[in-house]
């Protein structure tokens with residue numbers, strides 16, 4: 001993975017020192033909250049329902065064991081013993097005191113982490129496929145490109161005060177596991193007719209109150225031109241994006257209102273007008289230098305296939321976990337392991353200090369010191385030799401982390417909702433818990449198969465409800481919590497926004513309603529290989545809407 | 553202030569609440585103008601007195617951040633449209649009972 005050079009270290013340390021001074025001035029009353037707020041946001045500090053919340057950047061979701069241990073230290077020393085992994089592949093601490101935050105940031109700087117650009121109207125953490133560099137279905141490793149984008153966008157003076165926040169995602173895989181078309185810019189690595197790898201570019205996707213699936217703006221841009229092309233897009237947005245209305249300020253609105261053809265012409269004109277001195281120089285040596293940090297590790301083909309098979313034959317729960325939580329690896333004899341952070345009764349995405357340490361140690365010992373955060377709020381050990389899988393499984397099980405539900409109905413994305421979030425209309429986590437209880441039978445879950453439920457506590461859609469196979473949005477009806485259900489949303493390569501089913505349901509009505517929907521699905525599917533989302537694609541949403549409201 | 557709260561009528565009873573600047577802990581103003589982290593101790597204000605209490609809180613930003621009115625009954629019970637939100641602030645997150653606060 002990428003390691004800081006002396007400039008990175010200096011930059012992050014300077015920023016910590018600067019923020020320390022800002023916090024001191026705020027605490028002494030020298031500056032007001034209005035003056036302080038934009039400064040704290042630039043350092044990832046929000047004020048939530050109960051306390052300050054600190055959001056820490058995990059670039060493209062990748063960490064080393066040392067970094068995860070440092071996060072565990074923060075959980076122990078400055079929070080209530082846990083952290084919350086987010087849909088942006090970051091981590092949030094919900095209970096950190098403002099007076100302590102400079103110390104937290106100093107500690108994190110020591111392990112090459114920071115909270116810069118985790119908030120504010122700038123380019124945020126670039127996200128990616130959680131299996132990047134390991135996936136059998138990718139054409140090359142996208143992480144060097146995430147890192148190149150990270151370096152280009154960090155403290156970029158021209159793009160520090162955009163009309164609104166800006167999110168970029170990159171994948172190089174055939175299956176989209178990074179919700180590419182729900183980002184302001186989505187990049188898919190692919191080869192052109194000449195066999196040269198570059199990027200297919202999508203622009204203007206996003207969720208929130210006006211969800212849009214990003215249209216394609218360019219079939220292909222070369223690696224050398226990528227940053228210049230991104231600058232062209234950003235410039236048009238920075239110039240033309242609305243600043244008069246926060247709700248219309250995202251690039252998705254600009255693209256939708258301008259029309260993709262006109263917007264494309266504007267970007268191409270901007271791109272063509274860049275003089276040689278304006279182009280962002282990205283020489284091959286620099287690409288190679290960054291790429292070297294992500295060179296494939298030495299896979300030594302550890303063997304162990306027989307033991308792996310034997311353990312599965314002996315331990316049926318392990319066999320189930322292998323069927324559900326393992327992902328094919330590009331290297332024979334290896335798998336990527338999804339560690340579900342959705343055990344029953346735990347807020348989705350939460351991990352305790354000891355769980356973080358357990359995963360960190362497993363990453364160090366069995367996954368080439370590499371651990372990932374997924375946008376579905378799970379963790380991943382990307383490179384585990386099959387001979388070690390049973391050992392890893394048993395260790396995870398001892399830490400309450402061996403739920404075999406990756407991608408199943410209880411593996412929900414769920415935002416913090418009204419239990420933590422100052423903007424919420426309704427709670428999300430207790431509803432997620434009720435749904436988990438309703439579908440507690442793991443055999444039933446496995447039979448249902450892949451079904452992505454996503455819950456947001458308000459229309460800001462941090463819980464990605466618009467792209468849930470079943471989406472759930474919390475709304476406030478005269479002080480009471482109601483939940484609006486959508487069907488047919490998806491964030492994969494066939495991305496689309498879900499269709500609202502009808503009137504909202506009370507919390508206590510939702511689990512039984514989902515049971516009916518799932519039963520309807522099981523009765524109409526052509527076979528187990530027709531997933532819920534495939535059935536919706538084939539039949540439309542009507543049968544499921546009908547089941548949702550068919551309480552008698 | 554982090555988000556916009558609904559307007560309350562002058563005659564309605566209100567408490568003054570916000571976050572302790574140093575820690576971010578939720579705090580409420582007592583009837584005597586001092587601050588508490590226990591919702592049961594909050595003071596109920598109405599009319600001019602409420603406006604004055606809020607102005608005093610907002611002038612004391614080194615101690616309290618984002619002070620605002622929340623609706624309460626005359627005897628200081630959380631009331632009105634935002635009862636759920638304010639109960640969660642007073643009692644702690646419902647999804648993490650281990651972090652329960654004093655409540656109201």
Ligand code: SF4
Nearest residue numbers: 415421424457458462
């Ligand atoms: S979706 Fe709404 S309630 Fe949920 S975290 Fe985002 S802003 Fe808060």
